[in-house]
Amino acid sequence: MAGINRSLVRALPLFNKLSDAELDRLLARATMQRVATGEAVFEQGQKADRFFLLLHGRLKVTQVTADGQQIIVRMVHPGDIFGFAKALQRDDYPGTPTASAESVVICWPTEVWGQFVEQNPHLAVNAMQSIGQRLQEAHTRIREMATEEVEHRVAHAVLRLIEQAGKTESAGIRIDFPISRQDIAEMTGTTLHSVSRILSAWETKGLVEGGRQKLLVRDAASLRLLAEGEAG
Amino acid sequence: MAGINRSLVRALPLFNKLSDAELDRLLARATMQRVATGEAVFEQGQKADRFFLLLHGRLKVTQVTADGQQIIVRMVHPGDIFGFAKALQRDDYPGTPTASAESVVICWPTEVWGQFVEQNPHLAVNAMQSIGQRLQEAHTRIREMATEEVEHRVAHAVLRLIEQAGKTESAGIRIDFPISRQDIAEMTGTTLHSVSRILSAWETKGLVEGGRQKLLVRDAASLRLLAEGEAG
DNA sequence: CGCGCTCGTTGCGCCAGGACAAAGACCCTG
DNA sequence: CAGGGTCTTTGTCCTGGCGCAACGAGCGCG
Known part of the structure; x- marks a missing residue:
């Protein structure tokens, strides 16, 4: 062809x-x-x-x-x-x-x-x-899904996304396609609302930077800690 | 060999x-x-x-x-x-x-x-x-795990078990190997306690018959309804 | 045949997170 | 640049089911 x-x-x-x-x-x-x-x-x-x-x-x-x-x-x-x-x-x-x-x-x-x-x-x-x-x-x-709570699951999902579709920018790593909170919710088995709350909290802590259908990870290392460890 | x-x-x-x-x-x-x-x-x-x-x-x-x-x-x-x-x-x-x-x-x-x-x-x-x-x-x-609540998940798990390892007996279908509540909990992402409660409730309703490391499904049809439908 | 161990049952309090609700923020289109 | 649609944020309430705790029951072993 x-x-x-x-x-x-x-x-x-x-x-x-x-x-x-x-x-x-x-x-x-x-x-x-x-x-x-x-x-x-x-x-x-x-x-x-x-x-x-x-x-x-x-x-x-x-x-x-x-x-x-x-x-x-x-x-x-x-x-x-x-x-x-x-x-x-x-x-x-x-x-x-x-x-x-x-x-x-x-x-x-x-x-x-x-x-x-x-x-x-x-x-x-x-x-x-x-x-x-x-x-x-x-x-x-x-x-x-069986063992972790929502915040950890979302962290893992985001880490997986930057691994598979991450584009390094000056400010951090951007997810290279449009993704909504709803999408992340459907990937982690939770609700749009919980995802939004979690991302907002992370944004306050300086871990990520949000936006409409956008997500930029500023501090992947901390996110990884959060995903693995017990402590936030 | x-x-x-x-x-x-x-x-x-x-x-x-x-x-x-x-x-x-x-x-x-x-x-x-x-x-x-x-x-x-x-x-x-x-x-x-x-x-x-x-x-x-x-x-x-x-x-x-x-x-x-x-x-x-x-x-x-x-x-x-x-x-x-x-x-x-x-x-x-x-x-x-x-x-x-x-x-x-x-x-x-x-x-x-x-x-x-x-x-x-x-x-x-x-x-x-x-x-x-x-x-x-x-x-x-x-x-x-993402969409169903615990009772439905347990129902699905049990149905899958009798499909893959069910032995028909006079009283119903028996799961053909020793299985504990803990096992079922680990298959469905919940706790031993919840599984025990659920199975007890089912036993009261005549759906199953329990026992130490044993499980007999008396009424697979009702269980299937419970697993699929919204109503119990 | 009685002792101990593992497995199962059940009651109670608590909290993560879902349901509902409403108000921004952003984007496209005409 | 106004209007409507979509996406997001944030608040409040409520509940499923987990954690803890204590007891009961069947099974194997000495």
């Missing part, structure tokens, strides 16, 4: 052991797609006929419960694969990936996955490592 | 596309090991040099937090692989699998994994599906 930046894809860990020829065959089956901010790539419950790779931008994957509550399952960063339902033995997508920022994805029909793995075991190994890491993260989150 | 029940292994979904010859080569590298109740197969933090398959019995995988709190990450059922850290790009085991009942495991050196996947992509695909399901379960648990 014309338009896909081949060297960008080439550099992804997921494809690190593929030959150029193999990569080309893979890209030949791919389609590129632009996703505007606020738009969903697909919807929860929809039949899973494609899987995706995020090239640019940022997505948040949400799930809606039966009673309408929403949670953010994870963020998708550039280079991540998502919409992998079929390979995970599901017929429908378990969540909805929505663009938090202007994004570009490429996608393949699900059949392609099986075909390529047969010919190239490395791909499966790499994908498994990537899914394995997601599993680790999920377990970490479960542990946090 | 002598002593491994080949037809039992043959029947596992994980190996469903392997030829008999391939299976034999795999088993040739395996070691069998008996694990007594209460004993750990390995310890959290230990260097991951082997991976495992549970043949018989039941394991609970726990993680301990820095401040000493414990949670149950998941239960391992017969046929499940565990201790997969290396394939997931970790050097050490993230948790401790402890036998809840007399168990038998087989294990391989981690190097074997890479070798076999190269020769047999199906194995990778199967393993990925299995890990994918674990990821789904983890997300489900995260969603529950």
